Amino acid sequence: MNVLYVYAHPEPRSLNGALKDFALRHLRAAGHEVQVSDLYxxxxxxxxxxxxxxxxxxRGRFDPSHASQRAFQNGWQSDDIVREQEKLRWADVVIFQFPLWWFSMPAIMKGWIERVYAYGFAYGVGEHSDRHWGDRYGEGTLAGKRAMLVVTTGGWESHYSPRGINGSLDELLFPIQHGILYYPGFDVLPPYVVYRAGKMNEERYATVRDGLAARLDTLATTAPIPFRRQNGGDYAIPALTLHDDLARGEHGLRIHTR
Known part of the structure; x- marks a missing residue:
């Protein structure tokens, strides 16, 4: 497979750096073609x-969305944006690796999303009518491709449990996995998470590394998170609310998975 590895950590000698280097070696040894976007x-x-x-x-004010749309349509995008879009088109799988900083991805990776996901490339595509509200959430430019997060965090696993002080990690990652990856069409695989990243010894690192290898070996077969397709019949259009007979009496982010 063609694998794009999008990576964000400023220190090559960090745990993240070691995991990224291992992942790239492992993927290439398994016969995959790999491209890397090491953002720092x-x-x-x-x-x-x-x-x-x-x-x-x-003349006049700068409108980011409209400027992005015109640039994409007319071939005016900056060269760095075009190169990253070409990588996305090439890839069968995209892996995003980052440390969880302040409950999200580092700003440099968010900036990669904001610039590379141009109007007409990742959003603003497809028919908008009373039957179909754009090609998104399960459809879109990146449909048919897979994506996975590799995330490190300093907190304990219990801190990110459903009753943990930080909130459920599934819900914390929802804006990324559902809103950034599923939105333009990716099939989103469950994340690979490393807890207590600052408390790592050789024995524990070997376990973490082997776990990552197992996930990399099953990129093509792991079942994706079962998010509901926007235009698949579960949502009223154009209100985009879940039909009353689905997840009856439930609320919150979990209603958007089957």
């Missing part, structure tokens, strides 16, 4: 601004 090493520009387009400066 690339000095990736994380901010969205008018420099993302080669369009002559427009």
């Amino acid at each position: 090493a690339m000095n990736w520009k994380a901010t969205v601004d008018a420099a993302d387009s080669k369009e002559p400066p427009e």
